[in-house]
Amino acid sequence: MKYVRMPIEAESPEQVGYERIRFNLCESSMRDRPLSDLHLDPGEFPKLLLAYGDHMGHPGLRERIAAVSGVASDEVLVTAGAAGALFIFATSLLDRGDHLVVVRPNYATNIETPRAIEADISYLDLSFAENYRLDLDKLAALIRPNTKYVSLTCPHNPTGAMISETDLRAVIRMVESKDCRLLFDETYREMAYEQMLPTAASLSERAVSVSTVSKTYGIPGIRVGWLLCRDRKLMQLLLSAKEQIGICGSAVDEELAYQAMLRRVEWMPWIHRRVREAFHTVRCWMEGNPHFEWVEPQGSVVCFPRIRPALTVEFDRFYQVLNGRYGTFVGPGHWFEQPRSQMRVGFGWPTPEELAQGLQNLNQAVQDVLDGK
Numbered sequence: 001m002k003y004v005r006m007p008i009e010a011e012s013p014e015q016v017g018y019e020r021i022r023f024n025l026c027e028s029s030m031r032d033r034p035l036s037d038l039h040l041d042p043g044e045f046p047k048l049l050l051a052y053g054d055h056m057g058h059p060g061l062r063e064r065i066a067a068v069s070g071v072a073s074d075e076v077l078v079t080a081g082a083a084g085a086l087f088i089f090a091t092s093l094l095d096r097g098d099h100l101v102v103v104r105p106n107y108a109t110n111i112e113t114p115r116a117i118e119a120d121i122s123y124l125d126l127s128f129a130e131n132y133r134l135d136l137d138k139l140a141a142l143i144r145p146n147t148k149y150v151s152l153t154c155p156h157n158p159t160g161a162m163i164s165e166t167d168l169r170a171v172i173r174m175v176e177s178k179d180c181r182l183l184f185d186e187t188y189r190e191m192a193y194e195q196m197l198p199t200a201a202s203l204s205e206r207a208v209s210v211s212t213v214s215k216t217y218g219i220p221g222i223r224v225g226w227l228l229c230r231d232r233k234l235m236q237l238l239l240s241a242k243e244q245i246g247i248c249g250s251a252v253d254e255e256l257a258y259q260a261m262l263r264r265v266e267w268m269p270w271i272h273r274r275v276r277e278a279f280h281t282v283r284c285w286m287e288g289n290p291h292f293e294w295v296e297p298q299g300s301v302v303c304f305p306r307i308r309p310a311l312t313v314e315f316d317r318f319y320q321v322l323n324g325r326y327g328t329f330v331g332p333g334h335w336f337e338q339p340r341s342q343m344r345v346g347f348g349w350p351t352p353e354e355l356a357q358g359l360q361n362l363n364q365a366v367q368d369v370l371d372g373k
């Protein structure tokens, strides 16, 4: 493995220091919740036995995940975040030189782990000009007889673009017919603005889904995600990888994730309302915006606008002004191997007031740079 530190992690808000950030528009999740939101039973929680747990993950938690994912609980493997799930999947399926197809841009780990393994990667590039639409013909052309898997993320990070259920089913038919697999990173699945897709794993044994409690529920500080896999032989391999990495998950994290899942029904209406309101704020900001243009997202709490190409803006200066003068942080394009004229704007984490001011600051920073200030 050839590990390289990813800019999205090295420059993440927790590494920069939250105290430096006044307007945090660089997160891809809902706002972080305090432990008190879980309303733990003060009589019961301290009795939690700090033993090794079920290697597949807390049984109650797996049942809850299975119930919202259309699979059985023994088809759920709890992992250390979706990041852990992606690592387990890539390292279990790939050796040096093995071929895979990965959509780009993407959440960095989806690309960086195969790179660290020195796999042979074909990129399926999505573009602004094509509304970040997945082109099934291009995908089909990239799959080779020895392709191990196709890696897609939906809703997409950093753009919030989605594919339709018809296209998802077409991709699944494609990987089935070509004898490879689909890795479907559906971390933002529950934040689709209209119809939520079925989990890919529920549609085929050749598809493996990845998700997490980090984003929709806003609890990334417990490191709990999961893999869904209906291929029993592959599941054994994924479990073997998990056992080699850490035997089982953290008893505390998994109990907290279980408690969060028990609250899910109560939380979801509030989450959906917040997503809708924040999306509306960003959409209004974008209407007639003199400095920015975008492809409107269809799900998640991120979008990937760009500074209008007609404006001659020095991008390093723009980020200096945005961060230094306005205390406003976004995810710059280079986090996603894209031009720095583009940036991921996360709108689920800030309060409504912080979001409104942060968006104004984006325009102000461009204008300052144009005015030579």
Ligand SMILES: Cc1ncc(COP(=O)(O)O)c(C=O)c1O
Residues within 6 Å of the ligand: 028, 080, 081, 082, 083, 084, 107, 153, 157, 185, 187, 211, 212, 213, 214, 220, 224, 225
């Ligand atoms: C698409 C995607 N997959 C996986 C992850 C990792 O999430 P987790 O906090 O569950 O490790 C992220 C986090 O940003 C993400 O955006």
